[in-house]
Amino acid sequence: MKKQTRILPQLLLAILSMMATPVVMAWTDKPVKMIVPAPPGGTMDVVARILAEQISADIGQPVIIDNKPGAGGGIAVHALMAAPADGQTIMVTASNVLTEIPLVMKAGFDPLKDVKPVASVTRSTMVLVGSPSVPAQDLKGLIAYVKANPGKLSFASYSTGTSSQYAGMIFNQKAGLDLQHVPFPGSPPALVQVMAGQIPVMFDGIATSLPQIKGGKLKIFGVASKTRLAQLPDVPTMAEQGFPDIDFNNWVGTVVASGVPAAMVDKINAATLKAASAPKVKERLAAVGFEPDTSLTAGQLAQSVKAEYDRNAAIVKTFNIKLNQ
Template sequence: MNAFRFSPLRRAVCAAALALTLPAAMAWTDKPVRMLVPAPAGGTMDVVARIVADQLAADIGQPVVVENKPGAGGAIAVQAMLAAPPDGHTIMMTASNILTEIPHVMKTAFDPLRDVKPVTAIARATMVMVGAPTVPAKDVKGVVAWVKANPGKVSFASYSTGTSSHYAGMILNQKAGLDMQHVPFAGSPPALAQLMGGQVPLMFDGMATSKKMIEAGKIQAFGVAGKKRSPHLPNVPTMAEQGYPDLDFSNWVGIIVASSVPPALVQKINAAVDKSAASPKVRDRLLGAGFDAGGDETAEQMAQSLRADFERNAAIVKAFDIKLNQ
């Protein structure tokens, strides 16, 4: 499992520090913890939440109840977190794109850069360009040639308008001179079902939801939309390697809290979650679920990447005039 190490040095240091101050760290709470998830059961973030919650409950000696609050692009879950008392008993497991994408196309009652506070990153989720088994191509160059040979006939799916799945297809259209039509779905599962059936031939999807279908030969993988190749698909080159460096969409998955939660309490939550995430059982389960190495970002670095992605996505939405009903 060497390909999936959650920054061993940082985790070891955190675990050692936690061991020295165990009573203080575990004093984070003597009550059950709510872990909100802005997605339905079985989705990518829900998988991470349940893996971590099991270990966290054992570590802190209190129930950690995963509470799914899907809808409104994650806004329902965020607002529930902000409405809860800032006492550390309500935390949220999320992917950073929930905070950096939907707010640009949907009016929300919160500011993702001001009202929430990153606590700790657990893993990274990477996107991959996938296609129906019937697409007559083996790489991005082949896909581009096929789309150009069929003007006006090829579409691409996304798991929702205004998400990186949508952005990536629009950017490929622009950079490669294509005319693919966007077909949005309400999540990855229904989009992937149409992809497998060939009704929509192409899509940019999260590795965690596409991995098993790729391995089973139900869909094809053409390129990884991340800075480096994924350990899950070591033989699939990145989009940058294939001439499209702008197609870089990966994000951290981790814990956030309301910005009103006191810093000392945030540190205790950070220490406890880091300890749970360092568990070999947690690492192995996350690897099996399709996530990449991560967890080495500090809270400050998470906040910086959040701002950078937010600003980049704002520019993408403006450039392509993306609206929610597209």
């Protein structure tokens, strides 16, 4: 009987400890603001909303989406930096916002010092899409069409200084074309113009273009990566069609301002990865064209940002991409 008496308090302490652990380890007991450097419906917004719903369910707190498009993501990054460094404000972004924009615009932030990558959720591949009114049926035909209309055609991008512009500029130079660049504040408004035939082509993220491709509202001329997409297995890559330099494949995930303490970064990392690993999240991401990818640690993401930044700096120099071009 005495033995049982000794065991009971120990069991009670163990149970109480287990009950307390989630509270101690919880990221937050307050609503979270999730900044998105894109308009509603944009590539990053799609990921953010899927992720926010799951994180909210996991932590038992609202996750409020705050769309801040413009300046190639610079407006959103500044909002992130201006928020208290307490982990209550995070950003869901594609890596190109950190590795491309500051090279061609006066972004006002240092992507290698002012922002900390936390966790990747997925990868986004770009595709070259066009208006249904474009008479070409493949990339070769598209090039011939543009060359037959010198000085008359343009390409859209979802912002100056993004991979959407970079890919278009590289395509222009490598194919010997004279497409004029027309930037927009995000994918949705750019795609509206492309689908309406006002602008013939653009390089866009697969997540925002895939529904329109499947719906017959966009033509597709190539995949801007080294490998074909599972969702579009019959569409050749740009590399297969003679343009190996057009390879843009960015991770999309969570980042915080550099002032957020390491312990808090670890908690946000754990919450992000838990949400991203949920079967429902994986299914929803795959359904809209994303390849789930949570393989990189926060340290590896930081290294990838530096590598991407250096690579893109070389692109800017090689192809003479200018501020606000």
